[in-house]
Structure formats: C-alpha cells, structure tokens
Amino acid sequence: MNNMKDITILSGKGGTGKTSITAALASVIENTVFVDADVDAADLHIIFQPENKETHVFDGAWVASIDTDLCTNCGLCREHCKFDAINFKTGGGLEIDSFACEGCRLCERVCPVGAISSERSTNNFWYVSDTRFGPLVHAKMGPGEENSGKLVTQIRKSAKEIAKAKNADYILNDGPPGIGCAAIASITGADAVILITEPSKSGFHDVVRLVELVQSFKIPMYALINKFDINLDICNQMESFFASQDIKLMGKLPFSEDVVHSMVAKKTILEYNKESEIGIILSELWKEVASSEQKIEQ
Amino acid sequence: MAFKIAIASGKGGTGKTTFAVNLFSSINENWTRKVQLVDCDVEEPNDLLFFRNVSVTSEKASVQVIPEIDTSKCTFCKKCEEYCEFNAIVMMPTMQYATVNKDLCHSCGACFVACQFDAIHETTNAIGTITDYNIGNDRSLMEGNLRVGSPLQTMLIKDVKRNLVVENDVLIYDAPPGTSCPVVETISDADFVILVTEPTPFGVYDLKLTVDLLREVDKPFGVFVNKAGLGDSEVYEYLKAEGIQLLGEIPFSKEYASLYAKGKIVSCVPLQFAKEYRKVVAYLQKLNE
Ligand code: SF4
Ligand code: SF4
Ligand code: SF4
Ligand code: SF4
Numbered sequence: 085m086n087n088m089k090d091i092t093i094l095s096g097k098g099g100t101g102k103t104s105i106t107a108a109l110a111s112v113i114e115n116t117v118f119v120d121a122d123v124d125a126a127d128l129h130i131i132f133q134p135e136n137k138e139t140h141v142f143d144g145a146w147v148a149s150i151d152t153d154l155c156t157n158c159g160l161c162r163e164h165c166k167f168d169a170i171n172f173k174t175g176g177g178l179e180i181d182s183f184a185c186e187g188c189r190l191c192e193r194v195c196p197v198g199a200i201s202s203e204r205s206t207n208n209f210w211y212v213s214d215t216r217f218g219p220l221v222h223a224k225m226g227p228g229e230e231n232s233g234k235l236v237t238q239i240r241k242s243a244k245e246i247a248k249a250k251n252a253d254y255i256l257n258d259g260p261p262g263i264g265c266a267a268i269a270s271i272t273g274a275d276a277v278i279l280i281t282e283p284s285k286s287g288f289h290d291v292v293r294l295v296e297l298v299q300s301f302k303i304p305m306y307a308l309i310n311k312f313d314i315n316l317d318i319c320n321q322m323e324s325f326f327a328s329q330d331i332k333l334m335g336k337l338p339f340s341e342d343v344v345h346s347m348v349a350k351k352t353i354l355e356y357n358k359e360s361e362i363g364i365i366l367s368e369l370w371k372e373v374a375s376s377e378q379k380i381e382q
Numbered sequence: 383m384a385f386k387i388a389i390a391s392g393k394g395g396t397g398k399t400t401f402a403v404n405l406f407s408s409i410n411e412n413w414t415r416k417v418q419l420v421d422c423d424v425e426e427p428n429d430l431l432f433f434r435n436v437s438v439t440s441e442k443a444s445v446q447v448i449p450e451i452d453t454s455k456c457t458f459c460k461k462c463e464e465y466c467e468f469n470a471i472v473m474m475p476t477m478q479y480a481t482v483n484k485d486l487c488h489s490c491g492a493c494f495v496a497c498q499f500d501a502i503h504e505t506t507n508a509i510g511t512i513t514d515y516n517i518g519n520d521r522s523l524m525e526g527n528l529r530v531g532s533p534l535q536t537m538l539i540k541d542v543k544r545n546l547v548v549e550n551d552v553l554i555y556d557a558p559p560g561t562s563c564p565v566v567e568t569i570s571d572a573d574f575v576i577l578v579t580e581p582t583p584f585g586v587y588d589l590k591l592t593v594d595l596l597r598e599v600d601k602p603f604g605v606f607v608n609k610a611g612l613g614d615s616e617v618y619e620y621l622k623a624e625g626i627q628l629l630g631e632i633p634f635s636k637e638y639a640s641l642y643a644k645g646k647i648v649s650c651v652p653l654q655f656a657k658e659y660r661k662v663v664a665y666l667q668k669l670n671e
Contacts, residue, residue, distance in 0.1 A: 096426060097394060097426060097428075103584065124559075124561060124562050125392055125393045125559065125560055125561075125588045125591070127584040127587060127588065130584060130587055146467065167490075183563075187467060188467050188468070188488065188491075189467050189492070190465070190490055190492040190495060193465065193492070225561070227591065227594050227595035227598055228561065228562065228563060228566040228595055228598070229563065230536075230562060232562055233533070261425075261559055261560075262425040262426060262558070262559075263425050263426070263528075263530050263531070264533060264535055268531065285431045285432075286399065286426075286431050289426070289428060289431060290426045293426065293530060296530050297530050297531065300530075300531070314636070314639050339639070347582050347583050348582065348583060348614045350583065
C-alpha cells in the first residue's frame with residue numbers, strides 16, 4: 085500500500101514567504117501533487133506557470149433574487165432576513181443585495197407568492213493543471229464569495245484522487261492565511277502541518293493562534309522561522325515557544341532578497357539561484373521532514 | 383457622520399497593518415484627534431501590538447443566536463433539518479436525538495420558522511470578543527477577535543461596527559486580507575478604500591483581484607505601494623494603464639522590517655516615511671471636504 089503523505093503549509097499571517105517556500109520545496113521534492121489552497125489569493129501559479137488541463141465550476145453559496153413581476157411588496161421576506169440583505173429600492177419594490185445574502189433561503193420559504201428563487205453562484209472555478217513540478221490543483225474565487233472552506237475541500241479531494249492514481253509520495257498544500265474555515269479545511273485530514281512564520285510581534289501572535297487551531301486537530305506540526313535575522317529576541321522566544329509545545333523546529337532561514345528576485349523572475353528560489361543559502365537549507369529540511377514522517381508511519 | 387476609510391490588501395503581508403496604524407497616528411497628529419482605529423481583521427487582529435501603555439476600556443462577548451432543540455417537545459419531523467442550508471442540525475429520530483452543531487450554525491433563523499411544535503428555543507453561542515482599548519493619549523482602538531474555529535467572521539465584523547457608538551470625525555477600518563465576504567462587509571459602509579500592495583508579481587496579481595471587487599461594489603479607492611524598490615515596475619504600469627490613483631509609497635528597508643518586528647513602527651517612523659503618510663492624510667482631508 086502506498087503511504088502517501090498529505091502535508092499542509094500554513095503561516096497564519098500573510099507575507100511570511102509561505103508561497104515562495106512552497107515553490108522552493110517544489111524544486112526539492114519529487115513525485116508530488118501540489119495544491120494551492122490559498123484560494124482567496126492564489127499565487128502559486130505565478131511561479132508554476134501551469135498548463136491548464138481541466139476547468140471546473142465550483143457551486144458556490146445560494147444567492148436569492150426576487151421576481152418583481154410576482155412580488156406584491158408585502159415585506160415578509162425583509163422581516164425574516166437576518167442578514168439585512170433585502171431592502172426597499174428607491175423607486176419602490178424590494179431587492180436583494182447579493183453580497184449581503186448568505187444563502188439561507190428563508191426568504192424563499194416564507195414568500196407567500198413564490199416570488200423568490202435562489203441560484204448557486206457560479207463565480208468560482210477550480211483547475212487541474214500540469215506544471216514542470218507535477219500536477220497542480222488550484223482555484224479562483226469570485227470577488228466577495230464565501231465558502232472558501234468548501235472550495236479548499238473540493239480541490240484537496242481532487243488532488244487526493246490524482247495522487248492515488250499517480251501513486252504520488254506527497255501532496256503539498258499551500259494553505260490559506262488565518263484560522264477560519266479555509267484554514268480548517270486545509271488541515272482536516274492532513275498528515276502533517278508545516279508552520280512558516282517570521283519573528284515579528286504580529287507573526288508570533290498569529291502563530292500562537294494557529295498552533296492552538298492545529299493542536300485541536302491533533303496533527304503533528306513542524307515549524308520553520310523565515311527571516312529569522314530581522315529580530316533575534318523574538319526568534320529566541322519563538323524557539324522556546326515551539327519547544328514548549330513539542331513542535332519540531334525544522335530550521336531558520338535568513339532574510340534574503342533572493343525571495344523577491346526569484347518571484348520577479350517567476351522562478352523558484354532554487355531555479356533562480358542554485359547556490360542560494362535558502363535553497364540549501366530547504367533541501368536539508370525536506371529530507372528531515374520526509375524521514376520523520378516515514379518513521380511515524382513505521 | 384464620521385468619514386470612514388477602509389484599509390485593504392488582496393494579499394497578506396503587504397504591510398496593511400503597518401499602514402493602518404501609521405495612518406491612524408498621522409491623522410491624529412495632523413488632522414483630527416477624533417479618529418478611531420477599528421481592527422476588522424478579526425481572524426488575526428494585530429493593530430494593538432503596535433501601541434505601548436494600552437489598557438482595556440471595555441470588553442464584551444459577541445454572541446450569535448442559535449437554536450436549542452427541546453427533545454421532549456420535538457416530534458422529529460425533520461422540518462428544521464430540511465430548512466437548514468448549513469447542515470447545522472443533526473437528527474437521529476430512532477434514537478430520539480437532535481442537536482445543533484454550533485460551529486456550522488449561521489444564525490439565519492430558518493429552523494425557528496420551520497418548527498411548528500414549539501420545540502426550538504433561542505440560546506446564544508460566543509463567536510468572539512469585542513474590546514475597546516485605550517492606546518494612550520485618549521486614543522481608542524476597537525478590536526474584534528474571532529474565537530478560533532468560528533466561521534462567522536462577517537457577523538463579528540458587523541457587531542464590531544455596531545459597537546462604535548462614540549462620535550468621531552474619522553474611522554479607520556483595518557480589513558482582513560483577501561477579497562471574500564468579510565472584506566466586502568468591512569468596506570460596505572466605507573467612504574474610501576486604500577489598497578496596500580507591494581511591487582512584486584504576487585502583490586500585483588492580488589491587487590488586480592481586489593480592484594475587480596472594488597469596481598464591482600462601486601467604491602472609490604486609491605493604492606499605496608509598500609516596500610517600493612523591492613520588486614519590479616509592473617504595479618506602476620498597471621496603475622497608470624487603469625487610471626488608478628497612487629496615493630504614496632514607502633521604500634523597502636531592512637531596518638524598517640526589523641522595527642516592525644519589534645512593534646516599533648509608530649514610535650520610530652523615519653521622516654521620509656512620515657511625509658508620505660501626511661501626503662495621504664492631506665488627500666483624504668480633501669476628499670472629505
Ligand atoms: S437567502 Fe437568506 S440571506 Fe439571502 S436574502 Fe434570503 S433570507 Fe436573506
Ligand atoms: S415575501 Fe415575497 S411577495 Fe413579499 S415582499 Fe418578499 S418577495 Fe415580495
Ligand atoms: S439558525 Fe439557521 S443555520 Fe442555525 S441551525 Fe437554524 S437553520 Fe441552521
Ligand atoms: S421542526 Fe421542530 S419538531 Fe420538527 S424536528 Fe425540528 S425541532 Fe423537532
């Protein structure tokens with residue numbers, strides 16, 4: 085039986101270099117299916133330059149609308165909507181603000197004349213693509229959409245199928261920021277989480293919240309401190325924090341402009357500069373994560 | 383009515399918080415003392431970390447109304463379950479078991495309407511806290527802090543705004559990153575939106591998504607470029623081609639990154655940066671006239 089590992093990279097705070105590091109890992113690891121689970125601000129494709137193979141529409145949340153020919157303006161729907169999404173129009177009659185509508189469909193159920201109907205938003209897409217590193221499953225959310233958690237679940241499911249069919253060793257998920265539904269969806273069922281953080285007050289604050297979240301899922305965590313040299317004091321505090329939580333610190337990366345230069349060149353850090361210190365550290369790191377994950381298996 | 387400015391960024395880590403906090407200070411010094419900072423990035427509220435001598439003025443729990451099923455009255459007709467679009471009601475009639483999954487409930491009220499047997503009652507569930515901080519010199523920061531695991535970001539943001547009762551001239555909303563529903567909620571009543579970006583391919587790509595959103599909801603906005611000089615010039619070409627106002631920019635500096643790391647971005651703003659913020663403040667003042 086294949087012991088494929090599903091690993092999610094999270095950062096809590098944005099801007100810690102999570103996507104650049106995920107991309108750099110792509111240069112190091114083999115036989116992997118990649119997932120850009122940061123569906124709200126998916127950036128991995130900028131470096132991966134995917135060749136699109138499949139495009140799917142993701143059924144988003146329900147959005148209600150009123151058929152003004154049937155509506156008698158009784159106002160019952162407006163009274164029931166808990167999200168203040170139904171309002172009187174300036175010229176008379178009622179309308180539904182599609183951004184405010186949460187898709188609960190209560191208005192549809194209470195309307196005495198059946199003037200309201202709901203449709204699923206079709207403004208979200210997900211893709212399966214080929215890249216120079218292997219398959220990439222990614223998505224694009226329409227502006228103002230919700231349900232990013234469900235979209236993440238969908239693309240991870242698809243990645244799992246592809247990984248099984250290909251007998252892949254790893255699935256690597258570039259996770260979303262935050263601690264909300266999307267983050268939860270990106271770690272549910274994962275075998276390990278790699279936390280990428282930076283030693284700033286806010287970075288520390290966020291990673292503590294993130295650790296709390298991941299611990300509730302009982303998934304093993306590894307940590308990586310990026311730009312460790314921007315603040316050695318906080319870096320030390322972070323190291324003790326990780327130790328106190330039994331989180332293995334995989335390493336520390338120095339601040340490097342290679343990260344940005346490689347991004348501008350649309351390359352991974354290693355493709356941009358083979359000798360980059362960051363690349364070398366990451367290759368070592370990956371070997372360690374891979375071997376400890378295999379040990380857990382045995 | 384207060385003039386409301388929302389600070390957003392398609393991507394995290396562009397310096398949105400730094401910008402919001404510094405803009406707040408600059409408005410306080412150069413425009414009006416009646417300015418309030420509102421941290422709407424409820425999943426990861428960070429604005430507070432950049433102030434010294436903070437104390438809590440008031441704190442309250444933000445709660446959602448959720449149903450509670452009285453199994454002694456429930457006939458297990460399952461109508462509430464059918465009405466719930468969020469799969470929050472779990473029912474096993476054979477076991478006489480019915481419960482509500484708090485973390486899935488969106489408080490839409492549909493199940494209350496569904497039940498004809500008076501078996502559903504209201505109860506509450508905490509989704510987070512709303513705290514008003516005194517951040518020194520009579521300045522105030524209102525912060526929403528989402529309970530880890532709650533999906534109700536948007537609801538909490540609404541509640542934070544409902545708690546803004548003090549009369550102010552200017553409100554600054556620090557929005558969550560991205561372009562999803564909670565961002566729309568944050569900017570919904572803003573008079574002007576400032577998008578903070580960085581001149582990298584990731585920054586520009588995410589900026590475009592946010593611009594699409596702002597155009598769709600028809601909000602006036604301008605762009606502030608952070609870490610200028612770090613990446614390439616694509617962002618400037620894009621702004622020019624689209625006729626988008628560049629409000630100001632701050633060059634990338636490793637020293638500044640390390641001030642940020644220490645939380646000292648307000649007390650040690652380099653003169654050149656302070657000027658850029660003042661420029662933005664002057665622009666906003668004009669808009670408000
Ligand atoms: S579906 Fe729900 S949220 Fe949307 S308008 Fe109707 S009652 Fe309001
Ligand atoms: S309940 Fe139906 S008829 Fe009444 S105002 Fe709403 S849409 Fe119109
Ligand atoms: S209030 Fe709405 S979301 Fe919550 S349980 Fe009832 S029907 Fe479901
Ligand atoms: S609608 Fe009322 S009676 Fe029917 S299953 Fe739900 S709680 Fe029970």
